[in-house]
Amino acid sequence: MMGFYYFCGILLFINGILIMVLRKGFIYILIGIELSLNALSFLFFLASRSLGNPHGEIFAILLFGIAAAGIAIGLAILINLVKAKGTQDIEEFKDTGG
Amino acid sequence: MNLFLFITTLLIVLLSYYIIFSQNITYSILSLLLIFLGIGILYMGLGSVFLFIVQWLVYAGGIVVLMLFTIYTLGLKKTDVVKLKEVFVAFFFVFLNLFFIWNIFKNYPFLKKITAFKMDFIFDTLLKDYILAFELISLILLTGIVGAFLIVREK
Incomplete structure (x- = not known):
């Protein structure tokens, strides 16, 4: 049963990467980052439970903070980009430099 | 309890596949909310009530609401269509992996x-062995708040 949870955690992480790669909307990239980080903390938690030491669970707690800081910065960048270009399609942001 | 966790896990994976192909941003974020709630249930079923509470409060209560608030503020409706050729190539490599x-x-x-x-026991370890990482996380959160404010500020 533990192997099944591991496998579904890996599937969730891969699906987060796929959402980042396949979709063109900026909000989908943020969704993919959040999904990958959450699956990663779930995998850390599973490793902590099946190996019997608490360090994995501590890493899961620390990852929550990193994900929250990341989504705050990401949504601020999304607001600025939509204000500047009027769309969230990342193909439109190729000339956005500096 | 075991069957309940099994069904929850299957539902989470199916919902994450739904986000890849979904055309509606609101439905994508709401299925992300269901995924977060489901992972929280898995945390509780595997024995950590603290991570369950933090998952529901921070992710489901904070991050998803923040994303919904942003897309409603900006009025984002249109979204892209997934190209089937890219999907086939990506899934081929995924299943190989x-x-x-x-x-x-x-x-x-x-x-x-x-x-x-x-x-x-966990918090003794966190506040003794990982005290530097703990303080660095608080610094990252503070930098995130100030940075987000500086990015969206009107000139």
């Missing part, structure tokens, strides 16, 4: 018994 991962995991000796820790 999963085949290798499954071959590694097939003979791995997973423990049958799930260890449970008490919360005071």
Whole structure:
């Protein structure tokens, strides 16, 4: 049963990467980052439970903070980009430099 | 309880596939909310009530609401269509990878018994061995708040 949870955690992480790669909307990239980080903390938690030491669970707690800081910065960048270009399609942001 | 966790896990994976192909941003974020709630249920079923509460409060209560608030403020409605050719190539490589991962995991000796820790033991370790990482996380959060404010500020 533990192997099944591991496998579904890996599937969730891969699906987060796929959402980042396949979709063109900026909000989908943020969704993919959040999904990958959450699956990663779930995998850390599973490793902590099946190996019997608490360090994995501590890493899961620390990852929550990193994900929250990341989504705050990401949504601020999304607001600025939509204000500047009027769309969230990342193909439109190729000339956005500096 | 075991069957309940099994169904929850399957539902989470199916919902994450739904986000890849979904055309509606609101439905995508709401299925992300269901995924977060489901992972929280898995945390509780595997024995950590603290991570369950933090998952529901921070992710489901904070991050999803923040994303919904942003897309309603900006009025984002239109979204892109996934190209089927890219999807086929991506899924081919994903299943190739999963085949290798499954071959590694097939003979791995997973423990049958799930260890449970008490919360005071975990926080003793967190605040003694990982005190530097803990302070750095608080610094990252502070930098994130100030940086987000500086990015969206009107000139």
